[in-house]
Every structure is written in C-alpha cells, then in structure tokens.
Amino acid sequence: MALPELTKQRVEKVLGEYCAKKVPAELSGQVRMGYRIRGNNVTLYEEKPHFLKPDTWVDIVVAQFRYDAKEKDWTLYCADRNSRWHEYFDLEPDHDFKVLLKEVDEDPTGIFFG
DSSP, X not given: OOOOHHHHHHHHHHHHHHHHHHSOGGGTXXXXXXXXXXXXXXXXXXXXXXXXXXXXXXXXXXXXXXEETXXXXXXXXXXXXXXXXXXXXXXXXXXXXXXXHXXXXXXXXXXXXX
C-alpha cells in the first residue's frame, strides 16, 4: 500500500530539506544523505564512496519510518549491523513525522549515526 499522496508530498518536502541541510557543501564529495519511499515505508540513508572503489557510492541505512494508514501514525525503526529493521522503543508512534525525524537527528542513543 502506498502513502497517501498528500502525506507523501509532506514527507518529501521535509526530508528533501533535511538531507540538503544535513551535510555541509564542502563535504558533499565524501558523504550525502538521501531517502527512498517504498509503499508505506520511508528509509533514510547515508551515501559514502566505497572503500575500494571511490567512484562507486554505497548506501548505509540510518532509519526507517513506517506509516500506519489506519491509525495515521508513524513508527520509527533502527537497523542492526545486518541491516535488519527493529522498532525503536525509545519513542512512541506519532502523527507528526517531524517528531520522529528530530529523534533521528538528535540521536540520543547513538543508534542512528553511531
């Protein structure tokens, strides 16, 4: 099931601005931020040049936001070292996507950006 169109537009605006501001311009050749939307899931990731092939960029997942259309809530997930998703229990689901993004950005547990 896809995100409702208005919800998708809001998320794209918020994450587009966040990704553009997160990495200073002088570091854009070393790291980039991006996101992808698949169904009701929005995955935030960091891109870095591959260690052995510097002209190839690799994605490192940071966080995933899952939308429950019935409840109209977002739930935050974090990845383990094998990139498997687990619910982030330090924050309850919220109607406001920005609340979850703020938690990721502040990263009080060190689980998102380490």
